[in-house]
Amino acid sequence: DIQMTQSPSSLSASVGDRVTITCQASQDISNYLNWYQQKPGKAPKLLIYDASNLETGVPSRFSGSGSGTDFTVTISSLQPEDIATYYCQQYDNLPLTFGGGTKVEIK
Amino acid sequence: EVQLVESGGDLVQPGRSLSLSCAASGFTFDDYAMHWVRQAPGKGLEWVSGISWNSGSIGYADSVKGRFTISRDNAKNSLYLQMSSLRAEDTAFYYCAKGSSGSILRSRFNWGQGTLVTVSS
Numbered sequence: 758d759i760q761m762t763q764s765p766s767s768l769s770a771s772v773g774d775r776v777t778i779t780c781q782a783s784q785d786i787s788n789y790l791n792w793y794q795q796k797p798g799k800a801p802k803l804l805i806y807d808a809s810n811l812e813t814g815v816p817s818r819f820s821g822s823g824s825g826t827d828f829t830v831t832i833s834s835l836q837p838e839d840i841a842t843y844y845c846q847q848y849d850n851l852p853l854t855f856g857g858g859t860k861v862e863i864k
Numbered sequence: 865e866v867q868l869v870e871s872g873g874d875l876v877q878p879g880r881s882l883s884l885s886c887a888a889s890g891f892t893f894d895d896y897a898m899h900w901v902r903q904a905p906g907k908g909l910e911w912v913s914g915i916s917w918n919s920g921s922i923g924y925a926d927s928v929k930g931r932f933t934i935s936r937d938n939a940k941n942s943l944y945l946q947m948s949s950l951r952a953e954d955t956a957f958y959y960c961a962k963g964s965s966g967s968i969l970r971s972r973f974n975w976g977q978g979t980l981v982t983v984s985s
Contacts, residue, residue, distance in 0.1 A: 758926075791972045793909075800959060800975040801909065844909055848971050851923045853899075853911040 763856035780845035868976030886960030894938035897963035902956035917966035
């Protein structure tokens with residue numbers, strides 16, 4: 758199975774800060790990586806697919822990059838509505854696997 | 865607009881069975897693979913199972929293989945998960961998710977709102 762390792766597991770930042778979350782795959786997954794945002798009590802929502810493509814309707818302050826084994830999602834200017842847990846997910850191989858999540862809070 | 869409505873979640877005793885359903889609308893159901901993903905309370909996401917558009921390809925997580933069965937009825941725009949020999953560790957919110965193609969492998973997910981399965985005596 759492909760292991761997905763996210764870091765950090767949690768972070769606290771101020772409104773307007775630039776925030777970066779990383780995800781590392783245990784083997785090369787090309788660009789077969791998605792990012793999801795999950796707000797408390799809600800279902801996850803797709804943010805970024807194919808490592809760097811922004812889902813329709815997602816604010817442009819979100820961006821994704823990477824290929825192979827190392828990936829990042831960046832929030833260029835953190836907003837209060839971005840408080841959530843973020844998950845990466847690989848779809849190069851079965852079983853489909855997720856990272857452990859990064860909880861983002863406002864300082 | 866894609867709508868996925870799960871049902872069937874309940875409190876069930878260990879060792880018993882339970883069946884979940886997902887009613888889909890807002891897209892051409894038989895064009896897409898479908899999946900079940902679960903989340904234990906306060907924990908992360910775990911892919912459970914996926915089924916291709918024509919049921920020709922099916923996959924399971926090792927944790928449920930041999931106990932859970934995924935199926936779909938394209939005429940009814942519905943996805944199912946039959947769960948047997950349930951364990952306490954199967955307690956979770958179960959999400960129905962639409963894939964982005966007919967294949968279970970190349971999938972990004974659109975999610976339903978989830979249904980809660982609690983396994984406890």
